[in-house]
Amino acid sequence: MRTRKLELRFVRPLCKLSLATFLACLSGAYAQAPGVVVKNAWTRPPLPPQNNIAVFMTIDNPGPTARSVVSVSAPDADKAELHKVEMEGNMMKMTPIKTLPLPPNGSVELKPGSFHIMCFGVKKPLKPGDTTSMVLTLDDGKKVPVEVTVRAAQDRSGGDSFMGSHGSPMSGDRP
């Protein structure tokens, strides 16, 4: 009995030490390789009879390793794809892309007239103020959950919503 008490006296501090070391290692590892972070994800409501939305956001890759987004899943849509809009001669063209490169220590902005995530067949009504979720899958297999806020459709120079009086102010798509 006495032996067991002695054992506990040594084992408990050892456990605490191990746990503290483990946590310190974890935090150290995190500090060395910070993960991909998504900020300011937003979209506009679909424009009936269309049932598609373009989703915009800023994706930060603060780590020293180049990453890329390889796929997107959106439970509230039939299908989600990475897209880009680019000029082709005098024309603006939207095309699907297989991956979205995230340079090391860098940031990629998905914005109107550029990269965006296209969601086809949105399954639930979306109005300004609502949220919808999606998950980005990176090339290292890591998954990044994203909460997307629905903003009122609005012009790029900051005018009122064209959708009537139900919108909320939106600033994310200003040039």
Add this chain to the structure above:
Amino acid sequence: MKLERYRSLLICMLLVAILGIASCSSDKPGVLNVGGNFTLTDQDGMPFQLSSQRGKTVLIFFGYTSCPDVCPTTMSKIASVYRALGPDASRLKTLFISVDTQRDTPPVLKEYLANFKGVDAIGLTGSVAQINKVTALLGAEYQITPISGAKPPEETYSVAHTTEVYALDPEGRTRLIFDYDATVADMTKGVREIL
């Protein structure tokens, strides 16, 4: 004495020149060498002729309703132009000409344009030949390209199109072409000049 007379003459000439420049700057923008009458089908399925809009300033934009980005942005800018014009907006008509003849039927165009409150818009469609004629008249371009392996609800073809907005005076002559980066203020100012 002679010098004074010349000075007066010079001042008079200068004043005339200044007034001339001032009056020129208030003139309408010059007539561009693009445009002309055309026939399409409107959002109610009825024949439409551009000449029916004489007396109104007209904005023409080529797009398609599945466009997630450029077209809603441009249409929302046009909506802001209408608000900025106030009562004068009653003299402005917008023609949204779809280059996606396969999907954008008259009812689709009608429902889509109803999203843009305050815009007095007519959705127009037609055969590929008719659309090609109108784009050629105005110098616009578009391109439909199949996307290999794509299945609905994905887009099975991509649509590329010019993003300019053409502004026609009440006589149907093209006066201004706004590019994609034109601001609401630019567009409002231009439209006011040709109302």
